[in-house]
Amino acid sequence: MNYLILDPSQKADSGEFKILNKDRINHILKILQKKKGDKIKAGLLNTSLGIFKILQVSSEEIFGSYIPILQPKRRSPAIHLIVSVQRPPTVEKILELAGVWGIHSLEFRLATLSRTEYLTSPVWKEENRREKLILGMEQGGNIFLPDIELGFIPPGKKTSFEKKQSISEIVTSSSRNFFYLDKKGKSIQKFNRMSEKEYSILVGPEPGWTKAELEIFRKSNIPGIRLSSSVLRSEQAVSFFLSQWENS
Numbered sequence: 001m002n003y004l005i006l007d008p009s010q011k012a013d014s015g016e017f018k019i020l021n022k023d024r025i026n027h028i029l030k031i032l033q034k035k036k037g038d039k040i041k042a043g044l045l046n047t048s049l050g051i052f053k054i055l056q057v058s059s060e061e062i063f064g065s066y067i068p069i070l071q072p073k074r075r076s077p078a079i080h081l082i083v084s085v086q087r088p089p090t091v092e093k094i095l096e097l098a099g100v101w102g103i104h105s106l107e108f109r110l111a112t113l114s115r116t117e118y119l120t121s122p123v124w125k126e127e128n129r130r131e132k133l134i135l136g137m138e139q140g141g142n143i144f145l146p147d148i149e150l151g152f153i154p155p156g157k158k159t160s161f162e163k164k165q166s167i168s169e170i171v172t173s174s175s176r177n178f179f180y181l182d183k184k185g186k187s188i189q190k191f192n193r194m195s196e197k198e199y200s201i202l203v204g205p206e207p208g209w210t211k212a213e214l215e216i217f218r219k220s221n222i223p224g225i226r227l228s229s230s231v232l233r234s235e236q237a238v239s240f241f242l243s244q245w246e247n248s
Contacts, residue, residue: 001027003141004042004052005134006066016055019062028054028062042066043143074144078104078198079245080176084111084167084205085152086234088121092132093235098146099136101242104198109151110166113207119161124154167202168216176200178222181237182209185224188244201225203237 004024010017019025028034034054042052048068056063081103083094091108098106108124110116122128129148137143151170153162171178179191180202202222209217217224227240 001032001138002041003049003138004028004040005138005143006042006044006052008045012063016063016065017052019064020060025059025062029057029059041141043137043141044068046144047071049141049143072143074104075102077196079242080105080107080198080200081203081238082107082109082167082170082200083203083234083238084109085114085116085118086205087115087118088123090234091118091121091123094238095129095132096136096139097235097238097242099133099138099142100140101246102137102140102142102144103146103242104144105147105149107149107151107170109170110163111205112166112168112210112213114205116161119152119154124150168213171202171216171220171222174200178202178217178220179225180204180209180217180222181227181241182214182224183226183228183231185226188225188227188241191223191225201241203234203241206234 001024006017010019012018019028028040032040034040036054036057038054040052040054041049043049044066049070049072050066050068052064052066054062054064081094081098083106085108086094095106133146133148137145151164151166153164155161165173177196177199178201179199181204202217225241227237227244232240
């Protein structure tokens with residue numbers, strides 16, 4: 001944890017903040033070795049960066065005050081990641097990367113070769129997704145929580161999953177500025193990326209895009225972006241993309 005991300009819901013009537021999450025309390029007390037009177041770099045969700053001062057501390061809660069210092073701006077142009085359904089550990093890594101970097105939104109949707117058995121994982125629960133995003137935000141010092149949308153309704157105990165729009169359907173029904181990640185695409189440096197206010201980046205499943213999906217991208221005039229000469233894992237592709245986007 002490089003920054004403590006505070007949520008307005010943690011604010012007490014007195015104006016101070018109460019931290020009840022056991023993992024964060026343990027990290028502050030045992031890893032950061034903070035005590036009453038100490039200060040921690042912090043951020044208020046979607047608002048500001050500042051300093052959190054510990055006023056009271058116990059193994060059950062930490063109570064403290066927050067002083068805002070800076071009001072950062074969101075990254076521009078906006079990045080929207082549209083990621084095909086991945087295995088749960090990969091989803092967790094992508095959520096943390098999204099939180100670190102501060103993308104605007106993250107969608108998980110079904111591609112043709114997505115494996116639907118992954119949809120039973122607890123990773124898709126809202127509280128679990130949010131927790132992974134916050135972990136990334138605390139690492140990177142990003143205060144802006146990405147929006148998340150699922151292109152499916154996870155299965156219940158007695159019901160199967162329900163598909164919403166797939167990646168192909170999103171592409172054919174939207175006029176967004178799409179790119180898709182592909183080993184055979186062009187280098188990211190060859191694109192004029194600052195001419196629009198926002199971009200949507202398509203990330204394929206583990207087996208890759210099908211010929212039918214690639215044909216849909218071609219007919220929709222969607223450019224492919226090459227990130228490496230190697231075949232990358234999905235979380236690596238997201239990491240490579242975000243770093244190259246920022247540095248090129």
